[in-house]
Amino acid sequence: MRRAIALAATPGVPLHPNPRVGCVLLAPDGTVVGEGYHHGAGTPHAEVEALAVAGEAARGATAIVTLEPCNHTGRTGPCAQALIAAGVRRVVVAQRDPNPLASGGAETLRAAGLEVETGLLAEESEAVNPAWTFAHRHGRPFVTWKFAATLDGRSAAADGTSRWVSSLPARRDTHRLRALSDTMLVGTNTVDVDDPQLTVRDDDDRPVAAQPLRVVMGERDLPADRRIFDDAAPSLHLRTRDPEQALRTLYTEHDRHHVFLEGGPTLAASFLGAGLVDEVVTYVAPMLLGAGRSAVGDLGIPTIADAFRLELLDTTVVGSGPEANVRLTLRPTLRGTH
CATH class of the missing domain: 3.40.140.10 (Cytidine Deaminase, domain 2)
Known part of the structure; x- marks a missing residue:
């Protein structure tokens, strides 16, 4: 065997x-x-x-x-x-x-x-x-939430700038992880404001042959010239704000098994709040901002006893010297465990 x-x-x-x-x-x-x-x-x-x-x-x-x-x-x-x-x-x-x-x-x-x-x-x-295996047992794709943050948990500065919180080696590592999934998922605000292309590229910044499905989730219309709708990879607009419905549609109608969630803090909070994040990958940059956008939105947690707890599975330094970031891989556990 x-x-x-x-x-x-x-x-x-x-x-x-x-x-x-x-x-x-x-x-x-x-x-x-x-x-x-x-x-x-x-x-x-x-x-x-x-x-x-x-x-x-x-x-x-x-x-x-x-x-x-x-x-x-x-x-x-x-x-x-x-x-x-x-x-x-x-x-x-x-x-x-x-x-x-x-x-x-x-x-x-x-x-x-x-x-x-x-x-x-x-x-x-x-x-x-x-x-x-997970997708067929649970009737929905496995969800990996990836984000980059400073030491004080900021994903963008006070003026909204976020390029680049993570280092070049970390971004290359992100493309390696993107290639393991069959679906990239962001929200309408990320597409409207940041205009990401959401393709997988190699270390020379060239697109790879097999591209995941690019999915934007949200009810509002988006300009047709957003890069997520170009011909570099297939794309889909799911007009819903319900994470459970989005995952069910991706599994039953599009045969998707692994979603790589790269949306902003609001989308991340909605998936976390629904208990639909199965893995967390974060790149922690050695910088401080002191203000700016948090990596995740309001989770409705009034006290430390109700915090989301995560099990640390792996810690890896990506890059070296001033380009070093720490990649943490975690698995959510029971909320409020203390």
Whole structure:
């Protein structure tokens, strides 16, 4: 199974919209007769690729798969049926499929007389597709809120200027994190005032090939010449101020699994207040402003006992010398825990 997980995590495989999956086929004597992994949407699934390598040697073999073989027909046929047709005798699965549209493969295999085991190294397998797994279990995308702030928690100076609170190395690191998501989300005020393009760029400031969906959330109309509406990447205007509705729409209508929230303090406060932030990434710059815009808006917290608490997962210095920022990665915990 560890080999199958390594195949699933092959560098360069897209993180979305499909899960990364690996498969190893073992002959009855334990010899590897086929391997495969999913290369991205529209390509053969891991099981099908491994079966093609194995050919007739797949008959009587054991399939080791990181994700339950799919049970539906999408761009490709159901992998459960492919395993049955190839004469595979036994299937060992790490993670059960949380996607209701594709799950049920284990039951189909058992009904056809195959021996099926599930749960082997399930957590390790889930770690290969964390946002995809979360989205299908919760019916909404995983949300990462990213912001940059000074030591005193300001995201902009008193005159509204905010370029640049974070350093160049921190901004490059932000683009690396943007590329891990499939959706960039900001509010109408950010688009109207800051006019961000919200694309992913490499270290030479060139746009990368695969761009996330750019989403602006809010009810008011926006000028058509805002950069978020250019042809550098796909874009969408969700005319709602309800974070829950926005996430539900992105999941059910646009198959989105990981939202990278880069809006201003008001939008951030609305997502935090709704309990819809799953991860926080902040770049802390070694500067003080003493006044200016806070990184997050009013959370309705009257006393310290009601504060939002976050668990610190990682601390990393990004850059060096005067360009150094500290990147904190945190996970929200229960509000009011003290």
